[in-house]
Amino acid sequence: MPKGKILVTRSLPGKALDRLREAGYQVEVHEGLFLPREDLLKRVEGAIGLIPTVEDRIDAEVMDRAPGLKVIACYSVGVDHVDLEAAKARGIRVTHTPGVLTEATADLTLALLLAVARRVVEGVDHARRGLWRAWHPELLLGMDLQGATLGIVGMGRIGQAVAKRAEAFGMRVVYTSRTPKPLPYPHRSLEELLATSDIVSLHTPLTPETHRLMNRERLFAMRPGSILINTARGGLVDTEALVEALKGHLFGAGLDVTDPEPLPPGHPLYTLPNAVITPHIGSAGRRTRERMAEIAVENLLFALEGREPPNPVV
16 A cells, blocks of 8 residues: 655656655656646645645645645745745645755856846847848947956855856956855945946845845846846846836846746747846756755655655745
8 A cells, every 4th residue: 555645746857756656655746837726736635745846836725635744845945935834833844955956056047147248149039030141340249247246146055156157257246145154255235236236146035025126226226237137036026127127227137037937928028139038947957957856855755754854944
């Protein structure tokens, strides 16, 4: 007899889920691109373990559909998609996958930064449309990174990994965080960072306090002609205000996350040539995503076996 049902809301790369089957659990995996809310509520019934992604809103309603639920092992670092208070009140453990995606996310941050600063997507489109007929000194002029100031908002693991990469490009790094850290970079207030940085990169968690941190006032407080990069959470930025800022105030924006996510077809951001948007692929290195699955499964097994999981949140 199976030990219990584990619901996995997306198929995961690698062979980590085999560990659950080998341990005697019934593993139910949703194979589609996304799991509709009504299907989640139905399929979670009878589950003792749940592995959700960042797109699954795990609230009290979901938890109450599975009275035997013991563990929510998030396939993510962020847990803003889970009602932690509801989980705590029901005695449900919540875990996440910290650390493993640091380098991959930092890589994509630099990829977006380069793509916006050097107008890579515009250049590709220019060539593909047959507009590349001659070299010209003023064609697609971008921002030089050597000597530019990168302002990092949130100096955790990913922020620090981005800073190291930026140094290799000859950039000057400043940062803001709740408290200064023993790092070789100047700490600044958010207001000073926005006013003095050529590029602002967001790496802070999404909380009630940071929701729409980059509102209209702060977006227009950025230096004219500067760049915004967001590989953290879409809710950190007021999307409507960003569209406005990109129409003359900012040089461009590189976004791996948006609000809403995904952006609906025809959204104004898609019409702006200086907005480079990727579909939340910050951690999408194969080794990284496979390791995330392994960590989520390990957290789940530890908690189901009554042991302290390696990466607890609640």
